[in-house]
Amino acid sequence: MASTVLVTGASSGIGATYADRFARRGHNLVLVARNAARLEALASRLTQDTGVTIDILQGDLTRPDDLEAVEARLREDTRIEVLVNNAGAALSGSFIGQTPRDVGRLIALNTTAVACLASAVAPRFAAAGAGAIVNVSSVVGLAPEFGMSVYGATKAFVTFLSQSLALELGPRGVYVQAVLPSATRTDIWDGVDAARLASMMDVGTLVDAALVGFDRREAITLPVLTDAARWDDYEAARKAMVPDFACSQPAARYQG
Ligand SMILES: NC(=O)C1=CN([C@@H]2O[C@H](COP(=O)(O)OP(=O)(O)OC[C@H]3O[C@@H](n4cnc5c(N)ncnc54)[C@H](OP(=O)(O)O)[C@@H]3O)[C@@H](O)[C@H]2O)C=CC1
Numbered sequence: 001m002a003s004t005v006l007v008t009g010a011s012s013g014i015g016a017t018y019a020d021r022f023a024r025r026g027h028n029l030v031l032v033a034r035n036a037a038r039l040e041a042l043a044s045r046l047t048q049d050t051g052v053t054i055d056i057l058q059g060d061l062t063r064p065d066d067l068e069a070v071e072a073r074l075r076e077d078t079r080i081e082v083l084v085n086n087a088g089a090a091l092s093g094s095f096i097g098q099t100p101r102d103v104g105r106l107i108a109l110n111t112t113a114v115a116c117l118a119s120a121v122a123p124r125f126a127a128a129g130a131g132a133i134v135n136v137s138s139v140v141g142l143a144p145e146f147g148m149s150v151y152g153a154t155k156a157f158v159t160f161l162s163q164s165l166a167l168e169l170g171p172r173g174v175y176v177q178a179v180l181p182s183a184t185r186t187d188i189w190d191g192v193d194a195a196r197l198a199s200m201m202d203v204g205t206l207v208d209a210a211l212v213g214f215d216r217r218e219a220i221t222l223p224v225l226t227d228a229a230r231w232d233d234y235e236a237a238r239k240a241m242v243p244d245f246a247c248s249q250p251a252a253r254y255q256g
């Protein structure tokens with residue numbers, strides 16, 4: 001029997017497309033988002049098309065009670081073997097134009113919920129020696145130059161968390177993937193002009209590429225990176241610094 005996949009942010013865009021693709025692979029689904037009507041419409045279309053079983057968990061992942069309900073489902077439902085941590089929002093504009101409430105809400109959704117859901121399911125996956133956690137990050141988390149300070153910081157968190165979890169959980173049989181999309185045509189770009197939208201990646205193309213990385217068990221999937229060796233060089237440069245982090249003395253340039 002095919003395993004169940006829980007997808008957060010499944011009511012539109014990338015999450016709805018993951019739901020579609022996993023249903024077509026024969027997986028049952030648990031779909032999470034706030035908009036129950038959109039989840040029900042997707043579930044009824046996918047059930048009709050594929051025959052899989054779909055449950056809906058309506059909730060706002062920034063609300064502690066709703067987040068705990070999804071955590072409990074991940075902890076207790078042993079049929080769930082894949083978590084797609086996709087729900088997220090963007091926050092554009094300058095940092096000084098954003099309020100502490102905007103910033104706090106974004107961090108709650110894009111980082112706290114992602115880490116708590118992974119935390120809820122990881123011990124069960126590790127005990128089973130199987131399971132997969134897919135975290136939807138963004139290229140923005142690698143590019144402070146794009147000017148989306150808090151959004152980019154949340155995505156840097158997601159990429160870092162994914163890399164660390166891959167190191168800890170990989171040897172225990174759990175696959176962890178960070179997917180780093182670039183601009184992709186979804187509702188997250190509401191209000192953006194048609195010409196800009198037209199230049200973005202199609203959401204089906206993005207998710208199909210991400211699933212190629214998933215099937216290859218890649219730790220980092222960066223679909224628009226033309227030369228994969230650039231990521232390896234970037235990682236090699238970072239790792240070359242790591243031995244210095246254990247030094248007990250400042251470098252010569254900081255000594256009087
Ligand atoms: N599109 C792009 O260009 C890129 C997107 N990404 C990332 O992809 C992910 C999906 O975004 P995308 O599909 O583009 O955008 P959408 O706006 O289309 O989808 C966002 C999803 O998250 C859900 N969501 C939003 N807020 C909450 C909340 N408080 N609680 C529960 N669910 C919530 C929405 O459902 P509902 O409103 O029903 O709750 C929706 O299903 C995000 O993490 C985003 O940062 C990364 C790089 C590029």
Ligand SMILES: N[C@@H](C=O)C(=O)O
Binds near residue numbers: 138
């Ligand atoms: N969601 C997009 C920005 O708003 C992105 O990550 O590119």
